[in-house]
Amino acid sequence: MLSLGALSFAAPWALAGALALPLVWLVLRLTPPSIRHVEFPAVRLLFGLDPTQRTTAHTPPWLIILRVAILLLALLGLADPILNLRKTDNNGPVIVVIDNGWAAATQWEKRIAIARDILESADRRNQPATLITTAPASADAATPPQMLPAREILTQLSRIAPRPWPTDRAAAAKQLSALQGADGAAATWISDGVESIGTEELRATLQRFKPVTTVEADAANAPVVLSPPERAFGPGDNKDAPRGATDSVKIAVSRPATSASPAASYNVRAVDKDSQVVARASVDIAAGEARGNAVMALPAELANRITRFDVDGSATAAATALADDRWQRRPVGIASATDTGIAAPLLQDAYYLREALAPFADVRSGSLDELLKQPLAALMMAGGGRILDAEAERISAWIENGGLLVRFAGPRLDGNVDALLPVRLRSGGGRTFGGAMSWGTPATLAPFPETSPFNGMPTPEDVTVSTQVLAEPSSDLAAKTWARLADGTPLVTAERRGQGWVVLFHVSATPEWSKLPLSGIFVDMLRRLVDVSRGVPGDDGNESAATLAPYALLDGFGHLSPPGPTATPIQGPAFAEAKAAPETPPGLYGPPGATHALNLAAHLPQPEAIAGSAGAAHLTLDAVARERVFKPWLLTAALVLLIADIIVSFFMRRLTPRFPAFAKAGVAVILVLAGGFASDLRAADKEPVASDFSPAILAAVLETRLAYVVTGTPEIDRTAELGLTSLTKVLATRTAAALAQPARVDLGAASLSSDTLVPYPMIYWRITAAQTQPSRHAFLALTNYLQHGGVVMFDAPEQVGALGGGAPGAIREKLDAILAGLDIPPVTALAQDHVLNRSFYLLHGLPGRYADGRVLVVRDSAANDAVSSVVIGGNDWAAAWAKDASGLPLYATIPGGEQQREMAYRAGVNLVMYALTGSYKSDQVHVPAIMKRLTQ
């Protein structure tokens, strides 16, 4: 072995080859370049030209230099030069103890590089070696360390990674003492510098070996621990909190402190799920101190987006704190019956709720049915209306489990419509004060009661209430009241049901009834309400016995990844006590959307630095001079230059391949292939699109037609069909409405949904006594149809002897039973000036086969373009319309006469025009007045 300063040669004899270099130089110089053969016709003329300058034909000098350089590099490489060769007399085994707990992730590359360096050095000297890791391994990789050739230990080294849990040095000490064939070994301990179980034992065990070297990170690079941040409402006492900050997050960073620890500033980042930094906080730790605190003040919307905190520049599991779904916003559903369109958002209840909830909650909109399928913390029901019995059961069960139902009054909440109200309401409409015709003034709010969750909020002075629904007085009304008006009437009432709450706002969620939805206090009230909710019911780790399966786990560097096979689920009740360990690594546990975070730092003690020990050489990570081997680099350089030389030689001999020809051929092949694919694609386009619509739906969508509900009585159904058919003919002859053949609606069909009903402008439903009660599914479909602009005409003649009658009053009972299953707004008798009476013909009443029946329509329908969604009557219209194939009426009209039949047709025409054109004709009432004005 030859040494020149820090540089050593492992195989110096190879350098002897350099002696041959001058000779090579000479040979290269003299060897003429290779001869080219050229066919030449005028060769005779060249015969006489004697080559007088044969010796001047030299290889170009740069080529000689290139080739000599190749030779030199190859010789140097073979000589195997090594920088900083570790000079040691010890030829015994080599022991490397490496800490791979959470703290070792800082400067992990350097730790591995030092271990690799030691092992490669041992490999060069053919020394046996072993590698001992101090962090407990996962269950699958628990093999006791052995003395092996250093080459095999190097492959072990490439497999180890820092673990996201603390080290157990006592176990490592035990492995070390049990090690066979370790006599006379040299030991190196690459320490993470953090005290843990059994540090002293390990140190004592290491004393057996000579020499012992301890390698540590310097104090400035000590690992840090980020305690899981705590979120609190209110910006805290932070002086420089940004405007709009509503939440504060307390952040604590600690480190193993020694007297040598310098002052440090750590940048804590809050990151959302898209890895974007939401907020930053700077934590300063003074020199020699161990802990530092900071408060991050930020708006609730931003705080809700946070999924993890980490310390910038410190990629370890302990410097990463995950925020789980419990940290984030709670899911709140908004179910609104009147949320049918976007034409007038400012008139819709859902708009105000959504705006008020958006800053702090995860708002989900949709029908009750869809919402109840999702995990919800609170459910807001706007726009009044009753809850159908079938859904009421599901909602009740959900409330019992801890759900929070918040309802708002409205025009449709009239009396005790269902059981899901906290107090009994007085029916007969709400109370109005301070209207244009009233002496009273709008009411203001009283201070919030102390038992209310709103307690402590300032009493707003600008909120006035002009309309409210009133509760029936009862003994417990005061206890149930969370907010009241200045006159003592309740504004918000609540009742506990099981683990959940039912809350009622006695005003609507629109500004029609009060100014509450426009006020900032509304946002705060809803926020307090959402805070009252228990989170997603059945999802609280402390009380649920469900096991939480690992969802995503942290590795030693603080990266989230899908769980491996060794991670085990945690029982729900045990989650609070769970610690980061090989079986339960830190990370997120539980189903998506309801995850629980297990953070390493939550159960870590304050990290403490390992006290220095005597008898061992101490080095810092950066101070270790690493052996550098140049052989591969030199040989690679020689090879690269050799390839360059070959290429140069090719050029000098004009042996370059003819690339253009190849390129042209290649381009042509590619173009041909591309053309082939393109034609395939075009062919694929032409394949017909399979239709998944049934012919009935297609027919309903492609042509407008009337529909009737199948009752199950053949005679009635035939009458309805014939009646609608002749009405369709009458419409075609007298009006512009050219409708197609009427359709049947079978309420018992499995394919029935609001989607299949929506194409029909009007459905005629002749009630019979023998009819079966429709299923819940059918009721849902019909309710949806009515809320989205559909019109159903109920025809229930009560006259004795009416078709399908049965016992007196049976049809009426059936009608009541059916209407109870539907969400129908309050109805009133048809007024003389109602649009229905003048949509085509000017009529006085709507006669059918009978002329004396009452007709009911929706009282004040603001929705659906002011079209009444139901028309309830008993004049047996279809019987009056029905004609047989020869054009003769099937049933006589009562009291009689073709005059009445004609009026029945006119009533039918008005009904269909009303369903098709809506309230358009109501404007026509004013046409004479408008014309009069215009002509003046």
Add this chain to the structure above:
Amino acid sequence: MTLAVKRKESHRLRVAADAVSATLPPLLVSARRIAASVTMGSHGRRRAGVGDSFWQFRPYSKDDTPQAIDWRQTAKFGTVFVREREWVAAQTAAVWCDTSPSMRYRSSPKLPTKAERAAVMMLAMAELLIDGGERIIRLTADGRAQRAAAAGRLAVAQMADAVAGELLADAPESSMPSFASALPRHATVILISDFLAPLEDIAAALSGLTRQGVVGHMVQVLDPAEETLPFSGRIRFIGLEKEGATVIDRAEEARAAYMRKLAAHRDGLKAIVASAGWSFGLHHTDRTPQATMAALHNAVTSHFR
């Protein structure tokens, strides 16, 4: 002969035939194009027609036959006039182009071989001569007349056919045949070659023609590489006609000496040509043949007059 060999042979023949038919039209077409551009040049057609055109009236001499008297002129002037017509006996021109291996050379794929260019020039000349009413004889590679003198367009086409066949066939051994076959008296000979053979060989080959007293025109066709020797480095030059090979260490330095020798060779050629009273032209394959053709045509037609 096995079936396989027979099939292979027939395939080779078919391929060769295809190649002939493929090269023939371009050869003829390019020859005609060149001929057209030459005849459209400055020297227009001097005679209105061939054989039957009026030449001059001349007073009757007693050698003339009475049939030669132009009675109309005689009546007009009172003196007896004889109508003399242009001498209509057509000249015969023998053409030859070299198809030896050295002519198959080209220094760059962008250039035609010397043999191709020589064939095109020969055919173009034949075209011009036929147009002018002359008769042509093609001398084959071994120096003999291919057939009796012929006239008409068909003769050019047949000649093109034969030249193409010769170009596709294996090259003959020597470059300069001895032109021994008898040519018509006062025929014109047009020889197109690179004339790189030794001067003595050339003089010997031409001696048969000069003895017959024919008038000749020589066109030397050279590749530009033969003119400038654009090579450098150590090169072994190999002759194409089994002349042998020579190694030049630094071709770039031999260039001047080569060009001197080439000039000397050309001077020798010119001396041979001048002693026979022939004309000499030079053509390089990287130039268009029009200029050379114009000069050649001029020289040939001036002999006819």
